[in-house]
Amino acid sequence: MNRGNRMNNIDKREFARARGSDTARATTWGLLATVALIGGIFIGSRGLRDFDPALVSYAGATLFAAFGLAYRFSMWLRRPPTRLYWYRGWQIFTTPGNLGKNVAHLFQIFMSNFVFQRFIERRSHMRWTAHWFLAWGCLLAGAITFPLSFGWIHFETAKSSQEIYRAFLFGIPVGHFPVHSVIAELAFNALDIAAVMVLIGVFTALWRRGRDHGAMAVQQFADDLMPLILLFAICVTGLFLTASTHLMHGLHYAFLSQLHAITVIVTLVYLPFGKFFHIFQRPAQLGVDFYKRAGKEGEQALCIRCGSEYASRMQMDDLKQVQAALHIHYQLENGSHYQDVCPKCRRKNLALTQDSMWKALQVKGEGS
Amino acid sequence: MIKEDFFIDYSRCIGCEACVQACGECDTHRGVSMIHLETIERRDSVQTAPQICMHCEDPICAQVCPADAIKKTPDGVVQSSLKPRCIGCSNCVMSCPFGVPKYQIDIDQMMKCDMCYDRTSVDKKPMCATVCPSGALTFTTMQEIQRTRQGVPVNEWKFGAEVVHTKVYVMVPPEVARVDIGLIQIQTTAAALPSDPYDVALMLEN
Numbered sequence: 001m002n003r004g005n006r007m008n009n010i011d012k013r014e015f016a017r018a019r020g021s022d023t024a025r026a027t028t029w030g031l032l033a034t035v036a037l038i039g040g041i042f043i044g045s046r047g048l049r050d051f052d053p054a055l056v057s058y059a060g061a062t063l064f065a066a067f068g069l070a071y072r073f074s075m076w077l078r079r080p081p082t083r084l085y086w087y088r089g090w091q092i093f094t095t096p097g098n099l100g101k102n103v104a105h106l107f108q109i110f111m112s113n114f115v116f117q118r119f120i121e122r123r124s125h126m127r128w129t130a131h132w133f134l135a136w137g138c139l140l141a142g143a144i145t146f147p148l149s150f151g152w153i154h155f156e157t158a159k160s161s162q163e164i165y166r167a168f169l170f171g172i173p174v175g176h177f178p179v180h181s182v183i184a185e186l187a188f189n190a191l192d193i194a195a196v197m198v199l200i201g202v203f204t205a206l207w208r209r210g211r212d213h214g215a216m217a218v219q220q221f222a223d224d225l226m227p228l229i230l231l232f233a234i235c236v237t238g239l240f241l242t243a244s245t246h247l248m249h250g251l252h253y254a255f256l257s258q259l260h261a262i263t264v265i266v267t268l269v270y271l272p273f274g275k276f277f278h279i280f281q282r283p284a285q286l287g288v289d290f291y292k293r294a295g296k297e298g299e300q301a302l303c304i305r306c307g308s309e310y311a312s313r314m315q316m317d318d319l320k321q322v323q324a325a326l327h328i329h330y331q332l333e334n335g336s337h338y339q340d341v342c343p344k345c346r347r348k349n350l351a352l353t354q355d356s357m358w359k360a361l362q363v364k365g366e367g368s
Numbered sequence: 369m370i371k372e373d374f375f376i377d378y379s380r381c382i383g384c385e386a387c388v389q390a391c392g393e394c395d396t397h398r399g400v401s402m403i404h405l406e407t408i409e410r411r412d413s414v415q416t417a418p419q420i421c422m423h424c425e426d427p428i429c430a431q432v433c434p435a436d437a438i439k440k441t442p443d444g445v446v447q448s449s450l451k452p453r454c455i456g457c458s459n460c461v462m463s464c465p466f467g468v469p470k471y472q473i474d475i476d477q478m479m480k481c482d483m484c485y486d487r488t489s490v491d492k493k494p495m496c497a498t499v500c501p502s503g504a505l506t507f508t509t510m511q512e513i514q515r516t517r518q519g520v521p522v523n524e525w526k527f528g529a530e531v532v533h534t535k536v537y538v539m540v541p542p543e544v545a546r547v548d549i550g551l552i553q554i555q556t557t558a559a560a561l562p563s564d565p566y567d568v569a570l571m572l573e574n
Contacts (some may be wrong), residue, residue, distance in 0.1 A: 047395065050374045079434065081433060081459060084434070119476045122474050123477070158492040181519065212395075212396060214394075214396040217396055217532060218396060218485055218486075281435060285456065288455045304551070305553060311458070313459070319459060319463055322432055328463075328530055329528055330528045330530055330531035332527075337528075338465065338527050339462070339463070343467030344406065348417065348421045349551060350378065350417070350466065350549070351378035351406065351554055353547060353550070353552060354378045357541050358540075358541055
């Protein structure tokens with residue numbers, strides 16, 4: 001049965017109900033995430049006392065992004081293979097007795113895959129350069145702007161001296177520094193540093209995408225170029241604000257700040273639906289690492305055709321479950337299951353099947 | 369524009385490996401050959417068979433992908449996994465009925481034959497079909513294949529109860545409308561024979 005026929009055989013009303021319940025569940029998670037963030041903003045800004053009204057548009061767009069991200073994440077987890085890996089990953093990670101070892105391994109792969117992004121470096125140095133600067137530039141900018149726009153951190157001039165700046169986290173003083181110091185320069189220009197990092201990434205990515213024939217063949221404007229354009233717009237308009245302040249005596253500052261806000265808001269709205277969603281999807285790679293380790297240590301599946309080990313028994317059993325949920329029917333007529341045939345034997349089997357058809361024709365010809 | 373299709377005829381393969389070498393020249397997976405070339409039973413036969421992606425209408429590899437990383441282009445070509453999304457679980461490798469996707473352990477990503485998308489998207493032939501000297505891999509028009517071959521092209525397959533339709537055609541005897549896959553076991557498989565540490569054929573196969 002192909003997918004179309006399968007759908008005819010499934011109770012369509014049941015399918016519609018399942019789809020409807022998925023949407024309702026995702027909407028609920030989206031609303032919960034939004035409410036949780038509103039609560040976080042209210043409590044973290046001490047009843048909005050530390051909330052900066054000038055940044056309300058950023059906070060509003062972040063609330064929308066929170067809804068969209070939770071909605072999409074929930075819909076993503078409803079897919080049978082995703083759901084199964086999600087549960088298995090946590091199940092394996094939290095296995096009593098292995099938790100300490102797993103936390104240590106998590107730290108190791110977190111450093112390798114997330115902090116240093118080694119797997120991207122092995123794909124290509126230019127890709128790694130672009131991605132590393134983009135990722136860390138964005139994370140640095142996010143680590144500053146989100147808490148600022150939520151009113152979780154704020155700065156004040158010390159009452160005792162105009163030369164001292166005090167930093168507060170959730171209303172609690174966490175430090176102070178002279179206005180004319182290296183720390184102050186770094187703090188006041190952190191977003192400019194982040195913008196330069198992102199721009200290095202954007203230009204490297206555009207350079208690669210403009211010269212790599214393979215990338216040019218498969219790239220799409222909405223998925224691959226749009227995110228770079230958005231990041232470029234945010235960085236450039238942000239740097240315009242610094243230039244306006246320091247080099248042009250505040251020329252067009254109000255207009256530039258609105259322009260910058262628009263670029264950030266558009267990006268936040270785009271966040272759950274475009275390529276940036278991989279930021280939230282990608283940590284699944286860490287769970288898969290544990291799954292693969294557990295699979296290697298456990299029983300191995302033997303190919304029913306050649307008898308050799310080809311994968312973990314756990315993964316094959318899980319795949320059969322996923323296929324059943326997706327209405328993929330690999331059961332063979334002799335009672336065996338096509339999933340129990342290794343990929344190499346599948347390929348050989350295709351050629352032998354073609355052979356057998358020609359042989360059958362030959363036998364038929366000789367017989368007649 | 370004349371519509372050309374991909375046709376595979378396993379029985380014509382002579383095992384020259386030209387396709388394997390040419391495949392690595394493709395820009396979308398430069399330096400990495402995506403085609404499979406199988407020796408069917410090296411001890412007893414010189415039979416070989418190439419395997420490219422058959423580009424299913426409803427790809428099972430994409431359905432079982434937990435990261436939703438496998439996409440099909442509007443012209444029906446199933447692409448390698450999306451780099452930002454692929455989490456390297458190998459579900460696609462294990463579920464593909466044709467045994468096509470390859471998990472690249474060094475870059476933690478699944479890659480596969482994409483019908484040389486850098487070429488076919490601009491009306492050029494795929495690399496493997498360009499160099500295949502025996503016509504086992506052919507990229508041509510339906511009329512041309514029907515005019516020059518004894519068999520007929522078919523793109524419907526049955527694996528157990530699962531029917532799969534593909535963009536790529538296989539050449540089969542006339543009057544065959546669908547390829548029903550059973551498990552064909554030939555006498556001398558590696559597992560069936562006593563182990564021989566000096567068995568060169570077996571070493572080459574593995």
